[in-house]
Structures are given as structure tokens and as C-alpha cells.
Amino acid sequence: xxxxxxxxxxxxxxxxxxxxxxxxxxxxxxxxxxxxxxxxxxxxxxxxxxxxxxxxxxxxxxxxxxxxxxxxxxxxxxxxxxxxxxxxxxxxxxxxxxxxxxxxxxxxxxxxxxxxxxxxxxxxxxxxxxxxxxxxxxxxxxxxxxxxxxxxxxxxxxxxxxxxxxxxxxxxxxxxxxxxxxxxxxxxxxxxxxxxxxxxxxxxxxxxxxxxxxxxxxxxxxxxxxxxxxxxxxxxxxxxxxxxxxxxxxxxxxxxxxxxxxxxxxxxxxxxxxxxxxxxxxxxxxxxxxxxxxxxxxxxxxxxxxxxxxxxxxxxxxxxxxxxxxxxxxxxxxxxxxxxxxxxxxxxxxxxxxxxxxxxxxxxxxxxxxxxxxxxxxxxxxxxxxxxxxxxxxxxxxxxxxxxxxxxxxxxxxxxxxxxxxxxxxxxxxxxxxxxxxxxxxxxxxxxxxxxxxxxxxxxxxxxxxxxxxxxxxxxxxxxxxxxxxxxxxxxxxxxxxxxxxxxxxxxxxxxxxxxxxxxxxxxxxxxxxxxxxxxxxxxxxxxxxxxxxxxxxxxxxxxxxxxxxxxxxxxxxxxxx
Numbered sequence: 001x002x003x004x005x006x007x008x009x010x011x012x013x014x015x016x017x018x019x020x021x022x023x024x025x026x027x028x029x030x031x032x033x034x035x036x037x038x039x040x041x042x043x044x045x046x047x048x049x050x051x052x053x054x055x056x057x058x059x060x061x062x063x064x065x066x067x068x069x070x071x072x073x074x075x076x077x078x079x080x081x082x083x084x085x086x087x088x089x090x091x092x093x094x095x096x097x098x099x100x101x102x103x104x105x106x107x108x109x110x111x112x113x114x115x116x117x118x119x120x121x122x123x124x125x126x127x128x129x130x131x132x133x134x135x136x137x138x139x140x141x142x143x144x145x146x147x148x149x150x151x152x153x154x155x156x157x158x159x160x161x162x163x164x165x166x167x168x169x170x171x172x173x174x175x176x177x178x179x180x181x182x183x184x185x186x187x188x189x190x191x192x193x194x195x196x197x198x199x200x201x202x203x204x205x206x207x208x209x210x211x212x213x214x215x216x217x218x219x220x221x222x223x224x225x226x227x228x229x230x231x232x233x234x235x236x237x238x239x240x241x242x243x244x245x246x247x248x249x250x251x252x253x254x255x256x257x258x259x260x261x262x263x264x265x266x267x268x269x270x271x272x273x274x275x276x277x278x279x280x281x282x283x284x285x286x287x288x289x290x291x292x293x294x295x296x297x298x299x300x301x302x303x304x305x306x307x308x309x310x311x312x313x314x315x316x317x318x319x320x321x322x323x324x325x326x327x328x329x330x331x332x333x334x335x336x337x338x339x340x341x342x343x344x345x346x347x348x349x350x351x352x353x354x355x356x357x358x359x360x361x362x363x364x365x366x367x368x369x370x371x372x373x374x375x376x377x378x379x380x381x382x383x384x385x386x387x388x389x390x391x392x393x394x395x396x397x398x399x400x401x402x403x404x405x406x407x408x409x410x411x412x413x414x415x416x417x418x419x420x421x422x423x424x425x426x427x428x429x430x431x432x433x434x435x436x437x438x439x440x441x442x443x444x445x446x447x448x449x450x451x452x453x454x455x456x457x458x459x460x461x462x463x464x465x466x467x468x469x470x471x472x473x474x475x476x477x478x479x480x481x482x483x484x485x486x487x488x489x490x491x492x493x494x495x496x497x498x499x500x501x502x503x504x505x506x507x508x509x510x511x512x513x514x515x516x517x518x519x520x521x522x523x524x525x526x527x528x529x530x531x532x533x534x535x536x537x538x539x540x541x542x543x544x545x546x547x548x549x550x551x552x553x554x555x556x557x558x559x560x561x562x563x564x565x566x567x568x569x570x571x572x573x574x575x576x577x578x
Contacts, residue, residue: 071094072241075094076245077246103239105121106121111224113219122144123155146236154187160179161184165210168210176202180198201214254276262278262535263282263542264518264535265284287578289577294574296315297555297571302344303568305349305561314555314570316339319340335362340356344385350391353385357382358381359379360378379403380400382397383398383425388433394410395407395408423440424439431473435449436448443461444458445468447491465479471519476497484505486503486534499539502532510526513559515567521534522534525553530554547571554570555572
């Protein structure tokens with residue numbers, strides 16, 4: 001299938017742009033603790049995070065690792081696992097604590113909404129008489145050790161913002177105004193947009209509207225936990241160990257082994273007991289079946305989410321639905337009157353959408369193969385469709401001038417028409433339902449907030465694009481470029497993470513997708529009749545497979561989401577290879 005021959009002028013600007021669980025071992029509010037370090041004269045605090053006299057008799061190193069760090073991580077990990085008595089025993093025997101009493105009370109202060117105490121514990125406070133030193137009697141607090149990049153004013157601003165919002169939620173607008181004028185305003189420049197936005201909230205007397213406009217779930221929601229997580233990122237990790245740190249490190253070990261394993265494709269997670277390596281013989285490299293029921297070139301193909309069905313379409317007007325256990329044709333759908341360039345399964349696989357050059361999109365019932373809904377709103381070929389995660393709405397994209405990107409209800413009612421000026425080539429909704437990503441014939445990638453319908457950013461490329469996919473974790477998008485490159489892009493930062501090279505693409509629409517059990521592979525068709533497979537993490541081209549009859553393109557590939565050893569390809573030779 002050739003590219004849309006539409007105009008190449010661009011209409012979009014390029015403007016891309018840790019709290020831990022409550023510890024069962026809490027100590028008095030203030031002590032002579034030093035946040036994880038021993039005192040100069042060798043004396044110890046019962047609550048500090050450094051060595052006790054019992055621990056000093058042991059070597060400082062554990063196979064090249066700091067003994068204190070390893071022990072504290074083990075204590076935290078035992079607590080996370082629910083082995084609290086074992087964690088307490090290890091703490092007593094080693095002389096180490098996960099955290100000091102000041103950290104424990106800082107956490108408690110944030111979660112209980114004791115903002116003055118939280119600020120004093122985090123940033124320190126002077127004794128009332130101006131004297132120095134740390135003393136329970138005069139109330140002085142040295143504060144927690146922060147990372148070098150910490151902005152103390154910004155930390156105060158975050159604490160006081162939470163305080164301000166909770167006062168508004170409680171209906172105490174008088175106190176909220178005082179916090180805004182006396183505590184928040186001195187911390188930010190005049191006309192700061194954050195201050196302006198906070199000021200506007202003063203008019204929200206309805207609590208639900210206040211929370212919605214502030215993007216905040218209230219004092220009884222998760223806001224305090226989220227605040228604690230954000231603040232803890234500025235606290236030195238040696239003082240406040242990040243949440244579930246041992247589990248995070250173990251995940252990193254596994255991911256490092258996976259990144260080094262070229263043929264990683266198992267559905268189970270690698271074991272920690274041995275080094276991980278997958279054998280090439282376990283990788284799907286052989287064609288086991290050819291399906292030749294297509295009446296024309298195969299342009300689109302997608303497995304259902306449960307892996308039991310395979311839908312295909314293309315140059316011909318019919319759509320085929322296969323049973324992947326027998327590869328018998330379940331339905332041959334013939335209602336379209338022109339080529340069918342795109343299709344998409346609903347999240348529960350009970351329905352699917354087809355998009356055709358006959359300027360219509362159709363929603364089908366999977367069991368019966370009957371048309372449930374016909375969309376004839378567009379005046380040019382319908383190029384793409386994408387479902388919302390709840391299956392209650394879907395987006396269609398088209399090349400026509402008036403209505404190119406539209407959100408529909410499952411009943412066929414228009415929920416939103418973006419009225420864009422570009423021609424829509426392909427689109428995808430992130431699995432978390434937060435973003436809609438669109439590529440245009442004018443070389444743009446446009447990212448929308450799917451909940452508010454507002455554009456977040458637009459990337460203007462120098463070359464055309466043919467397809468887009470979003471990863472299961474909603475963090476990355478995969479984009480096929482007409483210059484024989486595939487780009488893996490971070491959706492949050494709009495930065496290119498990896499470029500995959502090798503396949504040929506320049507004149508026709510070639511589609512790629514994520515592959516493998518954990519989407520750790522990238523697979524693409526090519527204009528040289530081959531299939532290319534890369535390791536997603538390190539970008540290595542691991543296999544080039546003979547795809548379809550030459551000359552001709554491998555137009556589309558699809559990987560079975562429930563069977564990591566099955567993928568399919570469709571080409572100009574009208575065949576589907578399994």
C-alpha cells in the first residue's frame with residue numbers, strides 16, 4: 001500500500017518538551033542520631049544508621065559491597081516481605097536500623113498533616129532562644145540530610161501547597177488566604193504560574209470541583225502519600241532508603257540479564273538462582289503454515305488480545321477472521337466496497353473495527369460476524385481506528401478535510417471532534433487511557449491528553465511515518481519512518497530512546513510492532529520481502545528472515561500476545577505466514 005500522497009506542509013509546532021512503608025521500629029522524636037553515620041569520637045546512638053560497637057568487629061565489606069548498606073536493605077526487604085520479627089532480630093544483631101527516628105517521625109508528620117513539624121524535621125529549625133546544638137529541651141532540629149540538587153524553597157513550597165489545598169477543602173478559606181499570601185508567595189517569583197493557578201482555586205467552594213481543578217484527590221486520598229514520595233526524592237538515600245529498594249535492585253538485575261539475552265522470549269520471569277540465557281532453538285524462526293485465502297495484498301493484521309483469533313485485511317474488500325488453534329476461517333466479511341487498510345480489536349475481543357478506502361469504518365460483532373455499527377461520517381478514506389481501554393468508545397482517523405480525528409461512543413454518537421488540520425495516517429490510545437498518539441501525512445507526531453482532549457506536544461519530523469504502536473506499559477511508542485528507520489520514543493519526554501536499522505522502507509506503508517513475551521523485541525516487515533527482528537533494549541538486529549515471495553513487500557507483522565512463540569506476517573504475495 002502506498003503512502004497518502006497528501007500535502008507535506010506542517011500545521012503543528014514542535015514544542016516537545018519516595019516514601020517507604022511505616023516501620024514497626026520507631027524511636028523517640030529526637031536523638032543524637034546522625035542519619036546513618038557514626039560520631040567522630042566513636043560513640044553511638046541507639047537510633048542512628050551507622051555501626052554499633054557490635055557491628056565494628058565485622059568486616060566493613062560484603063564481597064565488595066558496603067556492609068551497612070547491604071544489611072539495611074535486607075532489613076527493609078524483610079519488612080516488605082512481612083517478616084517483621086526477622087527484620088527486628090537482624091537489626092538487633094547487626095546494630096543497624098533502616099532509618100533514624102527523625103525520618104520515621106517526618107513520615108508520620110506528612111501522613112498526619114502536621115505541616116509545621118514536617119517542615120522542621122525535613123529542613124531543620126532553630127531553637128527559640130537562638131542557641132545552637134541539638135536538644136530536646138530547647139526544641140532544635142538539625143533537619144534531614146538532602147541530596148546536593150535539593151531545592152529547599154521548592155520543598156517548602158510543596159509542603160505548603162498541600163497545607164493550602166487541605167485548608168480550602170476543609171472550607172477554611174481565611175486560613176488558606178493567609179498561607180497563600182504569607183507562606184507560599186514569598187517562595188516563588190511574582191506572577192509565577194503555579195501561584196496564579198493556586199489563587200484561582202480560592203473561588204472553588206465545591207469540594208469535588210476543587211479537587212478536579214487542582215488535579216488533587218484530597219487529604220483522605222493518596223495526596224499525602226504522593227507528597228511524601230516526591231519529598232523523599234530530595235532526601236539522601238543513605239538517610240531515607242527509597243521504597244522497596246531491594247526489590248528494585250533485583251528487578252534491575254533481571255532486566256540487565258534480559259538485555260544481554262538476544263533471544264529472550266519466555267513468558268516467565270528469569271530465576272535469580274542462575275544466570276539467564278535463552279537458546280536460539282527456542283525462538284520462532286521457522287514457517288509452520290501458509291494461509292492463502294486472501295484475495296489481494298495483505299496490508300493489516302492483528303491478533304485478538306486473548307490470542308485466539310487473527311484478523312487480516314488489505315487490498316481486497318473482504319476481511320478474514322481465523323481461529324488460531326486450527327487456522328480455519330471463521331468469518332469472511334464482505335460488506336466493504338474498497339480496500340480495508342486497518343483494523344483493531346476491542347479490549348475484550350467481543351468486537352473489532354475495520355477502516356476502509358470506501359470512506360467508512362465498521363464495528364463488528366466477533367461471535368456472529370455481523371455489523372453492529374457503520375461510520376460514514378468521513379469524506380475520504382478512513383485510515384485508522386483505536387479503542388479506549390474500557391471498550392466504550394473508539395477513535396477513527398481519516399484523510400478528509402473536515403473531520404479527520406473523531407472520538408465515538410459505542411452507540412455511534414460523536415463524543416469529540418478534534419477538527420485537526422492535518423491528515424491522519426495512524427493513531428493509538430495508550431493502554432492506561434491517558435494519551436492518544438497520532439501520526440500525520442504531514443510528518444507530525446501529535447500527542448493528546450486523552451482525558452481532557454488537549455494537545456500535549458507535537459514533534460515535526462523530516463520524513464514521513466507509516467505506523468505507530470504504544471507499549472503495554474504506556475511509556476513508549478514505536479514509529480516506522482520512511483527513511484528505513486524505526487524509532488522507539490519515550491512518550492513522557494518525547495526523546496528517541498533507540499533507532500532500529502536494517503529493514504528497507506521508502507515508498508510503501510510498512511508496519512512494525514512490539515514482539516516477544518515481555519515486548520522485549522521489535523519486529524518489522526520490509527520492502528525487500530524480509531522480516532527483521534531486533535532486541536528492544538540494546539537495539540541489536542538478531543534475525544533477518546526470508547519473508548515472502550520476491551519481488552514484493554512484507555507489509556505487516558503481528559505477534560501473538562499470549563503465545564510468545566507465534567507471530568504472523570502478511571505480504572504482497574497475498575499470503576499470511578505463521
